[in-house]
Amino acid sequence: MKKFILRLFLFVNLAGFFYITSLVVWTLSAPSMFNPNVYYNIGGGGHMFSRLSEVKNQEDLDVLFLGASSAYRGFDTRIFSDFGLRTFNLGSSSQTPIQTKVLLKRYLEKLNPKAVIFAVNPAIFNMDGVESSCDIIANDKNDLNSLKMALRINNIKTYNTLIYGFTRDFMGLNTSFNEPVTKGPDKYVSGGFVETERGFYQPTQIEEKEISINPNQLKSFTKIVQMLESKNIELILVYAPIVKDEYRMYNNIGYFDSLMMSYSKYYNFNEIVSLNDTLHYYDARHLNQNGVSLFNAKLIEIIYEK
Amino acid sequence: MERSKIFIELTELFIDNLDEEGLVLKDTTTAMEIDGWDSLTHIILVVAIEKHFKIRFTSREIHSWKNVGEMINSIEKKVE
């Protein structure tokens, strides 16, 4: 049996080395359609590269924004700045609680916010987090937290992307990367917000949905709440407004509301503001700039002026 | 009928129905040792044996045979 264990150990090491080398070479050379299990999208949608470069120079904030696209497209830091608040928007594309936790572990200490506004919605608790994990791996320097995240997500895409990510970090292949400020209709605004030129929502067929909570995500979310509590940071959970048709398609929204309320102060802005589906949104889930202005004004009014 | 006679006649039946020329059977021979003898051809053999010796086996008897010797025992019991 000793012979078996030793040979197995040797094989695993050799095969592992072969695997890593081949993966890196293949990812560097082959087009993505032939590489389905690696998703290293440095400078991808959401401007995460710029955001994570900028966050490293921030400290002692009044408010830190977290969440998925409803966060980085929904909280305009300029509006909050005008109100006198120092903020940073650490939202990212499809960010789920598993990734939010990683970002907090990396940056919370330095950012030291007085409050965190976390954009929550049923979708982020349902997703597996694979896409966002790859986004963070590609656009930030990887560490032990990346590994823990990969283990929690337990998906081959994340593992492969992480292997590739560690290699690129190690070989310093990203040091000369620059992300353009404007990408198509999107423009990165200093402070983490992404402003869009996109116009008006065109109604489409929306399917009925049932809210389903992924226990993995809920676990990470609970840890986030505990993390902030232990540092006496105020946590405000916000369900950013979405198009009415989409909102009405959730048949058990009450369940989600009570779940959020059980964790912390929670505002469901779908019940608070009444925006116009066509004028204020550019798609079923995202506000256009007009909508953002109205939403943020109402948010400031409720949280800070009342 | 004498056992040795049954043996000879049985061997002929095997040769005819399994298409195996020069087949030599022993008491201990099993289906695994003969190429064309499987569960299907086994039934063909059984039918041929019953016809030839003018006997009828029960299902239980047929299932109980482990080798040629046991087949012959069953035949012996039924043939006067």
Place this chain on the structure above:
Amino acid sequence: MIFNSVSFAGFFLVVFFLYYSPLKGNTKAQNWLLLLSSYFFYGFADWKMVPLLLVATTIIYFLGKALSKSNSDKNSSILTYLGVLTGVGLLVYFKYFNFFIDSFSSLFNAIGLHSNIGSFNIIMPLGISFFSFKLISYVVEIHRGKIEYCKDFVSFSTYIAFFPTILSGPIDKPNTFIPQLQQRRTFDFALAVDGCKQMLWGLFQKVVIADNLAAVINDVWGDLPGQSSSTLFLTAILFSIQLYTDFSGYSHMAIGVGKILGIQITKNFNYPFFSRSIDEFWRNWHISLTSWLTEYIFMPLNIKFRNLGKLGIILAIIVNMVVVGVWHGPNWTFALFGLYNGLLFIPLIISDSFFEKKKLKPNKYGLPTLKDLSKMIGTFLLITLGLILFRADDIGQAMGYISDIFSNSLFTIPEFEEKFKALRTVVFIVFFFAIEWKGRLGIYAIDEIVKKWNNPIRWSFYSLLILAIGMFMASDESPFIYFQF
């Protein structure tokens, strides 16, 4: 726990180390370990059904004991019937009861009588189709005098609950399995390496081919109206391949795990798609099931009908194949699937080719002859047609699918939602079948192929397989198809 998961890896690592380190050579303790870990494994999947498994096992154990001690034919028969009834009863209740109620309800409604019978909420225990068959064969084999009853309750229960095979087979016969539990098992290097290789090959088939095909095929079946004939036709072919690679991949992994534990599990597939006729196919597909049914359904019927000549054989085959179909589930589609396959035997039986077993002889290039190739393709297409019934939710959907294939869009290019996934997978399928053909004399394809290679080349090949798995496995977890049976 499915085999390709981190939890199974952890579970098996623990079992492996305990089995060969502190418990090395101690047969009794090793069996206890196998039993407890099998119940743990089963409980992990379905803890509510653990008592059922234990009770059924216990009943059959004592029936077996009584059977061997019985001194009258009459008592023997009664005890055997009780045993068979227990096994069949379990299956009928958990698997088919609701189906019978629904069918009778529909029947009553169709003739104008309204029935208030609602179906019960019966949850089918995982693996019941497999372990109930083991319970039945144990009793019957004792009755037939082929085996002695198993005195050791631990060995017997391990046979029934053995974790690599409890959820989806292969269905081992007590004659070959139980004696292995009574032998001393020390670590066998060659066997363990063989087991690892077989697991690797099974894993490759399952996650690179079967799971990727599943995504492509489910997309088509989830949106049947408006699919072109060529898409439907290709999807049907891909489904046959998906079913094969999924189930044979699983079987290889199960057998590999068994080998690592020093136990030989029965073979389940023997390159069925190289079959040149329907009967050859069914001798090489899901072998542990078909041989079980041959032994306990086909043969007894054949014996009963033996004076009807070929008609008797035809009847026996049709009944047998319908049972094969219905075993898969409580749906008329499965019954029709079985009947269809049974009817395909008729020309073979009539023409006597059913009784011939011709060995496959390749041409001078090592490839199948044109004649054999056309027979293989013909057989494959016939099987594929039947498998449409297997995949469909109901007969109407299946018939619609089949009739939609025969329209003029058959000669257009197939349209798949995820074109590149489909294309990549087809490349792997070609590679896979090339390996299967080259390695068809081996118990599993790569076993035969790597035999002639030296170590560095073998290790490079395994590394390539692992690389292919990591780079191309389906990344959204799909469960094994045969888990639902």
